[in-house]
Amino acid sequence: MKSDRKVIIEKHKKFSQSALWRLQREYFDKEGINAWVNQVPFYITSNPFIAMCYAKIVLPFMLDWSKKNPEAKKHPFYVMELGTGSGRFSYYFVKSLLELMKAQDIQDIQFCYIMSDFTKHNIKYWESHPSLKPYVDQGLIDFALFDMETERPVTLINKNIRLSPDVLVNPLTVFANYIFDTVSHDAFTVHEGKLYELLFSLTTDEKNMENNRPVDMEKIEVDYHIHEIKTSSYYGNPHFDSILEDYKNKLVSTSFLFPMGSFNAIRFLKKLANDKLLILSTDKGYSTVESLDHLGHPAISFHGSFSMMVNFHAIGEYFKNSGGDAFLQTPRKGIRTSVFSSGFKLSDLTQTWHAIDEWVERFSPADYFALHSRMRDSYQEVTQLDIIASHLELARWDPHIYLKICNHLISLLESSDAETIDFIAHNMPRLAENYYFMPKTECVLFEIGVFFHAIKNYEQALKYYLSAHEFVGDQFGLFYNTALCQHHLDKNEDALVTFNKALVLDPESKETQEWITFIEKKLAGGGDEEKSPADRAEEEKPE
Ligand SMILES: C[S@@+](CC[C@H](N)C(=O)[O-])C[C@H]1O[C@@H](n2cnc3c(N)ncnc32)[C@H](O)[C@@H]1O
Known part of the structure; x- marks a missing residue:
């Protein structure tokens, strides 16, 4: 019989190596499409409005790029969605983009939308989905298995094309909605000018263990332990180390996350795409140094899976320091949208820049959701x-x-x-x-x-x-x-x-x-x- 005894799952682990990430992946792999049936929230990043905003940015981007690079029209623009999930967003995006292209009579731009996820179960669902089928049949949508935590070749399942610098002639556009918060992070603490690794210990009731692993993630208790970092080359990578150094100098007293899983995926995609990326990402997160200060240890929010606040500021610094660019939406309550580029400056692309201002900075997916939520909660009162x-x-x-x-x-x-x-x-x-x-x-x-x-x-x-x-x-x-x-x-x-x-x-x-x-x-x-x-x-x- 199981007692009320606590079991230690792991002790003093660097966060990116915690068992929590494995449990997270197992959750999504086991649930497949059912993850979105009253478990993982999806509406906020999977509605026609946000998809339209993305299309309003991607089309000018393809046009701006083609204007500057006349050869571009001979090759498709690949748009890859990471951690796609249900595919609802993908459908609305492709539909919106085609509507915009039709309205503007644009016939000489080719694109291919790649829906990717690490679990085959989601791909299986998309393959038989009636709404996606017409686009798949026309070659406008393809599917790929892509695990952001590993560097494995990415192959388009239907076209049987392996993504490589030869294939990705035009910049690769990447959508990362509600996924940078789902893949691994490291965690740090700054206090009195010193930088510490934040190490995680996990315990749970013995009753919550089966075959040596926890059954319900929500019943896991997290304890933290700090360990001072004395070196200035923690990652042995000048970009990441300089961001950490900057935080050590600028932050007063706080704990923050460092999105290493996302960084590894971004570096891999940069290699595949000749260092040319345009990334649009919507998530909960922090976009300024000030907002990263005076925070407690990172809160983990469980909802079937679990998610964390994304450090968009660090991602922005990484792109800016490595020859790219970052546009971080001014803070909104809830989600926010960020745009990053590698290999070119966003501000050099006139129409794209204007569209980002219009659809990210002004009335944005976050504003839409705020208004919608108010209406959703009180529509019965509207007569x-x-x-x-x-x-x-x-x-x-x-x-x-x-x-x-x-x-x-x-x-x-x-x-x-x-x-x-x-x-x-x-x-x-x-x-x-x-x-x-x-x-x-x-x-x-x-x-x-x-x-x-x-x-x-x-x-x-x-x-x-x-x-x-x-x-x-x-x-x-x-x-x-x-x-x-x-x-x-x-x-x-x-x-x-x-x-x-x-x-x-x-x-x-x-x-x-x-x-x-x-x-x-x-x-x-x-x-x-x-x-x-x-x-x-x-x-x-x-x-
Ligand atoms: C929180 S959901 C977000 C789904 C969708 N992007 C949205 O906005 O609703 C996370 C998705 O990422 C996938 N995922 C989890 N870990 C992943 C990884 N390491 N690489 C790629 N996809 C992953 C899950 O299968 C799931 O579909």
Whole structure:
């Protein structure tokens, strides 16, 4: 029997070598796509707005680069997403970029978007994803296994191309959302002008151990131990050592993280890409020396996996000190977006610089999320449909939001003006195009059907109900609503078949039985003067 005894998992470990990172990887590998089902937060970095902001920067970058380097148009621009996860962001980014290219009639720029992750389970999910398929078929999206903690060749799975300086003729654009916080860090303390390594000890209850390893990361307790660093070449790398030295001199009393896992990945990607990188990263983090001062030992936030605050300042210093550039968004509460370049200065690329100012520094993904969160927490209080419609527009008709508010939205239809309802109806195709299937989530196509059904546009309702079937399968509510629309469109033979399918799924449904009887009579040539079950009930409510 297991006792309440504490077990030491490890003692005085350099943070980047802690078992926590192995546990983190095991978590993501085991969970695959399920990590995003009510466990790891994703919305903040995987919504159509942030994807649009990135596209608004990457397109001018490709154009600026091609203008300065006329040969560039002969080669694709590769855009690689690290730690991609669900693929929701990837889909919205490629969609946004193509829309922008179409709107500006840009036909002579080639790009290939590489969705990468260290776990095969995520790649498997992307390979069968219906939203990604058209882009994969056109060669616009490819997949690659890439573990940021190891230097192994990176090969595009479909094109069978290995990334190398010969292939990456144009700069490699890298997206690192919510991943620099997930891979390994070192940790340090500065106090009275001295620099210390912060070493980690992990303990847990014996009950939380199985096969010699902890089961639940959240039940791990962390203790810290400091050890003075007397050398000025801790890493034996002048770039990293000079940042540490700078912190030792400038910081008063604090502990901070040093993103070594991210640095190793960046150095490897620099080698692959002839030292030419453009990196966009959105995460929680610190971007100034001042904000790194007077902090306690690093907090680890567990949410299925765990994450830390990213030291964007150190990443920025690294790029600036090695001939590149860094644009760190002025601090916002929550996430912030940073842009880094290697091999060229951002400020030398006029359109790119302007776009970064517009989409990172001004109304940014962080601002969008702050506004959205306020609305998300109080939409029930909003009784004007036009305000909800404006929020949906700001969110670029995001199904994730629509699914949260659709019941409320439907309840407001009756008291709303025709213009607003028309506006929403007009944008429903955009909402449908943004549907990115994730397991165990509601299907927005069904809910769009309910919207049209509620405004008595049965043709559109039927169209969306039929397209929802592929995702939700055989469901009573779907069949029942589909059959109602078929009946309203005088497709009574179809309606009968569909009501019967509904009845199989819920043989007790009185309404379904009444409808079947009513339609059978109608098809037999009788029952014209008889009221339909909908007329008998005062109004018809879709399920
Ligand atoms: C916190 S999630 C972020 C997912 C996505 N980028 C987002 O913004 O929602 C971290 C992702 O990184 C992946 N990951 C974890 N460790 C990694 C590593 N060492 N190399 C590459 N990917 C890793 C996980 O499988 C997971 O998909």
